Amino acid sequence: MLSGILKSRLVPRPLRIVLLLGLLTACAAAQAQFRVLDRQVIEARLEGFSRKNDKREAILKQMFVQSGCKDDKLSEETVSTKLPPNLICVLPGETDEIILVGAHSDHVEAGDGVVDNWSGASLLPSLYYSLSAVSRRHTFVFVGFTAEEKGMLGSDFYAGRLSPEQRARIKAMINMDTLGLGPTEVWATHADRSLLNALDNLAHAMKLPVSVMNVDQVGSSDSESFAKYKIPRITIHSVTQETWPILHSTKDKLDEIKMDDYYASYRLMAGYLAFLDTDLGQTATPQEKSSH
Ligand SMILES: [Zn+2]
Numbered sequence: 157m158l159s160g161i162l163k164s165r166l167v168p169r170p171l172r173i174v175l176l177l178g179l180l181t182a183c184a185a186a187q188a189q190f191r192v193l194d195r196q197v198i199e200a201r202l203e204g205f206s207r208k209n210d211k212r213e214a215i216l217k218q219m220f221v222q223s224g225c226k227d228d229k230l231s232e233e234t235v236s237t238k239l240p241p242n243l244i245c246v247l248p249g250e251t252d253e254i255i256l257v258g259a260h261s262d263h264v265e266a267g268d269g270v271v272d273n274w275s276g277a278s279l280l281p282s283l284y285y286s287l288s289a290v291s292r293r294h295t296f297v298f299v300g301f302t303a304e305e306k307g308m309l310g311s312d313f314y315a316g317r318l319s320p321e322q323r324a325r326i327k328a329m330i331n332m333d334t335l336g337l338g339p340t341e342v343w344a345t346h347a348d349r350s351l352l353n354a355l356d357n358l359a360h361a362m363k364l365p366v367s368v369m370n371v372d373q374v375g376s377s378d379s380e381s382f383a384k385y386k387i388p389r390i391t392i393h394s395v396t397q398e399t400w401p402i403l404h405s406t407k408d409k410l411d412e413i414k415m416d417d418y419y420a421s422y423r424l425m426a427g428y429l430a431f432l433d434t435d436l437g438q439t440a441t442p443q444e445k446s447s448h
Contacts, residue, residue, distance in 0.1 A: 157272050157334050157395065158304060158376040159404050188358070190430035191289045193282050195419045201282060202336075202418065203410060205274040209262045209302075212274065213240040216261055216300045219281035220245045224288055225298070235302055235313045242310045243300040245284055249292040254325050255432055256297045256387075257283060258311060258378050259332040260304030267408030273304070275394075275413060276332035279422055286426035292433050294327065301378050304333075305404075311378035315385055327436050329389040331379035332425065336418030337399040340392060341369035346379065348388035351432075355390065358431045364424045369396060375403075392425065 201219060206212050213232075220230050225245040232241035243261070259276030263269020280298045287296055301310035315323070328351055340359075344352055359366040371393070379389040394417065395403065402412050 157371070157393065157403055158308060159374065188427055188430035188434060189290050190286045190426045192423055192426060193285060195415070198279070198282060198419055198422050199415060201278045202270065202275060202413065205268060205270050205278070205410070207263075207268055210240045212261045212263075212269075212277070213243055213300065213302065216243055216277055216280065219278070220284065220298075223281040223285040225281065225284050233314065235310050239302045239306075239309065242302050242314055245280070245298040247284055247288055247292065247296040247298070249295040249433070251293055251295065252325055253294050253327050254297055255294045255429065255436070256299065256326050256329045256382070257332075257429065258299045258301055258329060260302070260310065260378055261300040262303050262305050262310075263408070264305045264404045266404055267402075267406050268410065269408055270410045271337060271408045271412050272334045272403045273332075275335040275418065279332060279335070279425065282422060283426055283429060287429055287433075294433050294436065296429070296433075304378050308376070308378055308381050311381035315381045315387070318385075323385050323387060326382070326387050328432060329379055329382040329387050330425075330429065330432075331377055331389060331391040332393075333377040333391055334393045334395055334403065335421045336413040336415070337394040337402065338396060338414060339365040339367065339394065339417050340421045340424055341394050341396070342366055343371050343377075343379075343391040343393065344368040345370045345372055346383065347390040350436075351388055351390040354432055354435050355392075355428055357435075358428050359424060362424060362427050364420050364427075366424065369393070371395060374400065392421070394421065 229246045231244050261277040303309035379391040382389045
């Protein structure tokens, strides 16, 4: 999470209140297929962090290989010779339409950066594994972004070097930043309406919590590098008023993670990505509905 100044109180509110079409696709959500890794694996990957940014990228790469993403499916993108690269894993689908899943792997000097954002980055290989059991309509691209904390350099570089045609093929950018401080939160004011609606449906179907926590006033994240190009995006996090001070401080350590909540966020994300694969482009948005 790229931090600014805390200007307003962060108060979570239920996602249901801001959405109108809650139940329309809950049945479809229940049919989304994906596999779920054991909690011990998710915890072990979180606990396997390094304090060094270049080492973190290397660990992430190793975890992708363990998860089955390797050879020509796994690549590094040099952003600057002074920075670890962006790490990119591709899960080919039946079409070249893309769902991009991102999380930054770097952290600031203070603390261990387990919360911000090894919590998000270390889930990428697990989500790859969760989705790779059955063939997908969309091609999934998982990216561990470098240097988010230096001004979203990695994601900005990644989005900027794509051609307009390549950008048009990205149907969704799902960003994870700072998970496990509590139940799953979503930055709703900076989320695509259809993606938000789908998240609400899926969370309801899986009986997992998600609430709205907007961070406009206090921070930013890699999703905004894609919003610049009008690519639909959503950021999933777990920050509240109470936990915000943990970020970018010496308190950012493993013991701040609530494992029950963290594991619930992993399961929600696995289900969400599988659901989006079948749901994206299928469900009309409220605006489209009313025009018919
Ligand atoms: Zn941060």
